[in-house]
Amino acid sequence: MILFWHRRDPRTRDNAGLAAAARAATADDPVVPVFVYDADLLGTMGARQRAFLLRHVSALEDRYRELGSDLVVRAGEPGEVLPSLAAEYGADAVFYNEHYRAAERNRQRRVEDALAGAGVETDARTDLVLVDPGRLERSYPNHSQFHDDWQQVPKREPYPEPDADALADVSDGKTVPEPDADIDLPPAGYRAARQRYDDFLDVGITSYNDTRDDLPRAVEAPTQAVSRMSPYLSTGAIGIRELWAGAGDVYDAVTGGERRNVDKYRYELSWREQMYHLLYYNPDLAVSNYKSFPNEIAWRDDDAAFEAWTAGETGYPLVDAGMRQLNQEGYIHNRPRQVVASFLTKHLLIDWRRGARYFTKQLIDHDYASNHGGWQWTASTGTDSVDVRIFDPVSQAAKYDDGARFIREYVPELEDVPAGKVIDWPTLSRRERETLAPEYAHPIVGRNEGYERAQRVFEEALGKR
Numbered sequence: 382m383i384l385f386w387h388r389r390d391p392r393t394r395d396n397a398g399l400a401a402a403a404r405a406a407t408a409d410d411p412v413v414p415v416f417v418y419d420a421d422l423l424g425t426m427g428a429r430q431r432a433f434l435l436r437h438v439s440a441l442e443d444r445y446r447e448l449g450s451d452l453v454v455r456a457g458e459p460g461e462v463l464p465s466l467a468a469e470y471g472a473d474a475v476f477y478n479e480h481y482r483a484a485e486r487n488r489q490r491r492v493e494d495a496l497a498g499a500g501v502e503t504d505a506r507t508d509l510v511l512v513d514p515g516r517l518e519r520s521y522p523n524h525s526q527f528h529d530d531w532q533q534v535p536k537r538e539p540y541p542e543p544d545a546d547a548l549a550d551v552s553d554g555k556t557v558p559e560p561d562a563d564i565d566l567p568p569a570g571y572r573a574a575r576q577r578y579d580d581f582l583d584v585g586i587t588s589y590n591d592t593r594d595d596l597p598r599a600v601e602a603p604t605q606a607v608s609r610m611s612p613y614l615s616t617g618a619i620g621i622r623e624l625w626a627g628a629g630d631v632y633d634a635v636t637g638g639e640r641r642n643v644d645k646y647r648y649e650l651s652w653r654e655q656m657y658h659l660l661y662y663n664p665d666l667a668v669s670n671y672k673s674f675p676n677e678i679a680w681r682d683d684d685a686a687f688e689a690w691t692a693g694e695t696g697y698p699l700v701d702a703g704m705r706q707l708n709q710e711g712y713i714h715n716r717p718r719q720v721v722a723s724f725l726t727k728h729l730l731i732d733w734r735r736g737a738r739y740f741t742k743q744l745i746d747h748d749y750a751s752n753h754g755g756w757q758w759t760a761s762t763g764t765d766s767v768d769v770r771i772f773d774p775v776s777q778a779a780k781y782d783d784g785a786r787f788i789r790e791y792v793p794e795l796e797d798v799p800a801g802k803v804i805d806w807p808t809l810s811r812r813e814r815e816t817l818a819p820e821y822a823h824p825i826v827g828r829n830e831g832y833e834r835a836q837r838v839f840e841e842a843l844g845k846r
């Protein structure tokens with residue numbers, strides 16, 4: 382027998398390691414699919430994302446049963462569980478997919494050592510990304526140079542689902558714990574992911590570049606303005622090659638402006654690839670500044686401001702709308718995602734690691750590479766080619782939330798305030814704010830004061846002052 386160890390890849394389609402295991406399978410040595418319920422690892426995830434992942438695993442079990450097999454589920458440390466399962470099933474090889482997070486790599490090494498000790502072979506595949514980071518340079522000064530190299534590497538087609546014949550005729554009575562039914566989640570599993578993507582390919586991708594920053598549109602048609610594929614991608618419910626191929630098919634079928642929109646979507650996927658590339662070569666991405674100059678920055682230890690930020694009570698309407706979207710849905714649109722991260726690290730001068738930890742707990746689409754890479758980029762400690770980038774939360778709202786539709790959706794205290802006043806809220810007089818919306822917060826830091834302080838502190842760290 383051959384074991385396939387499902388990690389964060391609860392799908393049978395477009396799964397590199399599973400496809401490789403199926404290719405190696407014979408009639409006498411079919412594949413036994415396995416999921417190890419590792420409470421320690423699952424405990425590091427936010428409750429929402431953990432529940433979503435476990436729902437995918439239940440859907441995966443159903444799929445294996447449709448194929449005449451089953452998912453073997455065991456609880457414990459993979460380094461102990463996998464050798465014991467290999468002995469139980471007489472397996473002489475275990476296949477799985479690579480991960481780049483240091484804790485996952487260490488876990489994988491423990492598994493490999495334990496299996497080697499038991500005389501069982503291991504086979505690890507690249508599945509998470511379209512281009513293996515090892516095929517590219519170690520570092521790039523900016524995204525466009527990364528993209529130049531990355532786009533030249535040919536991309537694979539999606540891997541097929543294994544034939545039923547390649548799978549062992551096993552039956553396993555065990556399953557993962559039923560996640561908390563009260564947690565409101567999108568539909569789970571590969572089919573739901575595929576459906577979401579098909580809908581976006583039908584309506585959305587050919588206007589993506591025009592709508593991706595349009596916040597009113599994101600309220601009116603949330604899954605058309607952007608794809609909302611990140612929850613599925615980050616939990617492995619769908620493979621990245623499938624997304625690439627789907628976008629490629631639409632690209633081939635359209636022309637002109639529509640093509641440019643599709644291309645923009647593919648370009649955005651390259652950001653995700655760059656974040657994995659970054660993590661691959663910088664395993665301490667979540668804890669250490671990527672650039673060294675920010676090591677000089679004395680971040681402010683302001684618990685009250687941090688609490689106001691997490692609660693969406695900063696008195697900056699776009700920041701508060703974004704944080705409330707995050708708290709309510711476990712998702713935050715990319716535009717406010719950047720604005721809230723910039724506000725915390727620049728206007729409030731609070732350490733990006735605190736913000737990243739909060740996101741980790743809340744996000745249903747938390748991705749170790751994209752989250753920490755995204756925080757570092759926004760905090761100007763990361764790969765951005767600009768030394769200090771500060772998003773002005775007022776002009777961002779004016780530019781991207783015309784009519785304050787997004788803000789009003791999440792900040793009902795501002796429902797009856799004219800749109801122009803909502804946008805300018807932090808710059809109005811206290812008296813005017815109290816007249817317009819007495820329930821809503823006053824700004825916890827001045828717009829110019831926060832901006833200038835950040836500018837000064839970063840420039841001092843850069844040795845420019």
Ligand SMILES: Cc1cc2nc3c(=O)[nH]c(=O)nc-3n(C[C@H](O)[C@H](O)[C@H](O)COP(=O)(O)OP(=O)(O)OC[C@H]3O[C@@H](n4cnc5c(N)ncnc54)[C@H](O)[C@@H]3O)c2cc1C
Nearest residue numbers: 607608609610611649652653715722747748751752755756
């Ligand atoms: C501070 C911060 C934290 C972030 N944390 C995460 C995270 O934990 N998980 C996560 O998936 N993304 C993260 N991002 C990136 C981005 O905000 C989300 O990928 C995007 O908003 C997801 O929504 P979508 O699927 O509708 O995106 P779409 O606009 O439809 O984009 C399609 C896909 O492209 C990829 N993508 C787009 N932009 C980026 C980007 N800047 N970086 C990496 N991948 C990108 C994602 O896989 C996304 O699903 C973060 C960005 C910032 C600034």
